[in-house]
Amino acid sequence: MNSTDLLSTLAHRFGQLYSKLMPIPCLLCGSSSGSDCLCQACREHLPILSHSCPRCASPLQQTALCGHCLNKPPEQDASFSLFRYHSPIDRLIVDLKYHDTLALSRFFAAQMAEQLKERALPQLLIPIPLHPRRLRQRGYNQSLELAKQLAKQLTIPVRHDILMRIKDTPPQASLPFSERKNNMKEAFQINNTDIPAHIALIDDVLTTGHTVNVAAKILRKIGVQNIEVWTIARTIKNDVSP
Template sequence: MAIAHAIHPLVKLFKAVDISLFPPACPACQKRLNTEESFLCHDCQTSCLQQPTTYCPRCGHAHPATTKQNHLCSHCLTSSPPFNWLKAAGIYQGQLAELLQQFKFHHKTSLASPLADLILHQHQQAIDQFAADAIVPIPLHPQRLRERGYNQAQLIGQQLARHLNLPVNGSLVLRNRPTPPQSTLSLTQRMDNMRSVFYSPEARPSKILLIDDIATTTSTARACSRALTQRGHKVAVLVVARALPRH
């Protein structure tokens, strides 16, 4: 027992020396991080955290560059979303898009931590004000989970939960059937694809942070949130990136 207590400080010392001699590299550009850069280098962090000039305060939809102030988008005006708000760490472009591609399709699961850190860096205040009871990753159907080997939303959710001291509850919303990937579908097809896909078992109503990697049309976030709000839950959505609309 005494030996074990003696070893622990040495392990911490060796780790500190290792980091000082061999600092970690930025996962986006591979440049060595300095002591003030915790998860991405300053330039890559700035690039990844870019926000639209003006956007919809409910769903994060980017307005055209000519728009002077934030306002509800036409989609939220005609069909109010079931979530309180949807916020993204950045825009799905450049280095952030590359990181998400590596994370989602090339098994770079170690990127879950820096991607979660981007969300926290951008939206800590809104997260604190919402005061969630639990984190719920948007689920994959078991068939898709077997194919990919992991649920990218769950990995990000677990990292957020660690920082926010919240439980991750993967049983509050479930998929009842597999669906084609949203990225292969048109806007109308995406909406139809998500119709009646999710359901929520009965549970005590709570405030939920719903987590996903990318929001494009918000059809997945809306469908998943609807299943939860029908059970009395309140939902706010966090994603790593919001795709720009196609004009």
């Protein structure tokens, strides 16, 4: 090991030790939050999505199928989102996506697992993949990190070598709603057809649903019967087709 490697290993070990011994400041208010990334007070004020459509997770006054799902149901059979995509969840998801705050994936997964563990769980988790070029740029796929943490918490396997992104599309959030459907056309490919009958697709936010719809369609084609979509947050826009 040369001296640069040794120094970087020592710095890494020191960082690990430091984070174990020293309390972490809350990402939102900066006060001490123990070993979690948010303090108790901030956690209690997060915008939990209490009632939503079981099929597309659109926020509703009560838990029932929404008008969109009654008329033109999305490809997935069920959706679960823990939060409304409101402040400060939007900010925390940006942190998770771009600022390498992977402790957040552990935090979100723990909160999601708490609610999901009561359900009939899928046999496999499949994260929505990034295109290899985007993955190189960002260094990690936030959906895979979340899926790995959920897999650990719920004891379900996770596979990231089944669904591949073959089209390098601009981020959905950067496009007007009208262009998002077209953007995702033929974006994915299946690499392995040995997939159980009940799976959950994992992503950070569910907005128009075009991305998961395309992914679910291709999985349905190869015989997956029950497809769920699990995301950290759901946007509140109810005026776009899921």
